[in-house]
Amino acid sequence: MRVLLSTYGTRGDVEPLVALAVQLRALGAEVRMCTPPDEEFADRLAGLGIPAVPVGPPIRALMGGPTPPSAAELSRYRTELLDAQFDVLPSAADGCDALVAAGLAQIAARSVAEAAGIGYVYVTYSAVNLPSPHHAPPPRPGWAEPADVGNETRWDLDARLVDAQFREPLNGHRAALGLAPVTNVRDHVYSDRPWLAADPVLGPWPDGQDLQVVQTGAWTTVDERPLPAELVAFLAAGPPPVYVGFGSISPAPGIARWAVEVSRANGYRVLVSRGWADLDLVDGQDDCFAIGDVNHQRLFRELAAVIHHGGAGTTQTAARAGVPQVVVPLRVADNPYWAGQVAALEVGAALDGSTATYESLTTAFETALAPETRERAKTLGAEIRTDGAAAAAHLLLHTLR
Template sequence: MRVLLSTYGTRGDVEPLVALAVQLRALGAQVRMCTPPDEEFARRLAGLGIDSVPVGPPVRALMSGAAPPSAAELSRYRTELVDTQFDVFPEAADGCDALVVAGLAQVAARSVAEAAGIHYVYATYAAVNLPSPHHAPPPRPGWPEPAGAANTALWEQDARMVNAQFRAPLNRHRAALGLPPVDNVRDHVYSARPWLAADAVLGPWQETPGLEVVQTGAWTQEDERPLPAELVAFLDAGAPPVYVGFGSISPAPDIARWAVEVSRARGHRVLVSRGWADLDLVDGQDDCFAIGEINHQRLFGELAAVIHHGGAGTTQTAARAGVPQVVVPIRLADNPYWAGQVAAGKVGAALDGPTATIESLSAAFETALAPETRARAEALGAEIRTDGAAVAARLLLDALR
């Protein structure tokens, strides 16, 4: 069997599909992946022997500009991405039995699968991305946040915004394929049976009429890489440090510097992850160490706390390690949701990044370092499952058989 996997986004969007690809190949399937054309993704897939197909503009350049893209620029990028997907997906899916996509940006995928007569699966990494009366829609870059209404009404507003962006270009391409028009683009992309690739303890789904959600567990891959010798020496030289990192996003101004100051003020050494923002907070003192892309699975269990942006992967890895978290998200996608999950589970603390102060960060740090928080984090870590990608791979191949 042959499967095409596709997503568009940062490393946090790509890595779960890589984990699924590895599990599918272990079960005998052939896999290829559509990802952004960034060199790091192509290199990652080549190292695993997975065929890669570049789609869309590079994500790192989009994320790391001097200023965030304007609403008009994001709208243009989205329309161009849909056109590119309709150009690339048909050939990429040729000979495949299934197309599995992650993220709302995969607007063309279901139409291409429909035209080719192949199985289609939509997956998301957080429950907040799926319509439900139990939560509001997530913030979407470049679009105004729906506000001032019940959750059901907010989701209706969200559908109208998605339609305004995507319905015309989508239906233009569907007509060219001889397919009928779509009225609700968001729900068309999601399908009536989406998969939720999130841990059922950390990010559970609440039953919602009209959606048959399949929660597989988070898609993760065991990382066997050793830590760099210099980092091991730093860890061995003193008490567990605090990790400060914000992945592929640029944190709100001063947050990273405040995180280092707050950690030091309480006698903790600090690890600063440079990330895509290329944080450079190391000032020559021997209590602060800068790191690049390393094995978080191996590192996080050695830490006093993790201060981060609320990405699904970072939140999951920290929870699995049983380490307390301080989540300082910007208002983007599922980051605020994961911050709320950490706070609700009392395994750390959460702040609103744009309104955070050094005083509120200091108070959150105190909460995270409390012994009872550490105890709850360790208890949660013992419940986190690691077989989500294997579960999803078996479900998919069973459906195809």
């Protein structure tokens, strides 16, 4: 069996597919992956011996500019990415038995699979990305969010916005492949049986939905990397610190600095993860330590709390570690959803990054560090599954056979 895995996004988009790739290869399948051309992804896949196929512009350059891209720039990026996928995916899928596409950015994937006559699976990492009357669509950069309307109306508008961006160019490419046009691009990409790679306790799919969703559990790998010696020494030099990090997101102004100040004001040492924003908040005092890319699975078990942006991977790792969380997301993708899940499960606290203040962050911190929150976080950690990628790999190969 040969499988092509394809995504476009940050590390949080790529790593779950890496986990699936590892499990598929353990079952004897051959795997190749389409990712952004960033060096860190190429190095990651090369280290595992997984053939990498670069598609689209570097994501770090897109995410890391001094200002967010404008709506017009995002529209151009999306169209260019669609064209790039149709240029690259057909040859990448040559000889494959299935194509697994992660994320709505994979507009071309189903058409490529259809033209090649191979299996197609769409996967998302958060329930909020799939249409349901129980939640609104996630915020999509560059597209307006309607106010004072119900969830079903919001999802209808979401479909129209996706169509306005993609239907004409998608159908142009489909015609060139001899395929019939599609009328609803979003639902076409999702298919009638999407997969949800999220933990059923932490991020369940609501019961009683029309959409037939296959929830496999989150796709994760076991990280065996040791922690750097300097970090181990810092951890050993005092009580458990608070982690402050925002991954590939630049936090709202003031949030990271406030997080450090609030932690200190409550008597906690601080670990600052530089992330893609290259946070520089270490002021020379010995109670604050800066880190780069380290093993979160090992680190989070040693912490008092995790303050972060609400990425699916960070939320999952913190939950598995049984550590309280303070989630301060911007209105980007599924980050607000995971903030809401942490608050609803009472294993931490959540704020809106755009409206948060020092005072509200202080209150959220105190809620997260309360003894009862700590106990709930510990209990939840024992319930989080770790077999999602293995289950998905078995299911995929069983389906193909």
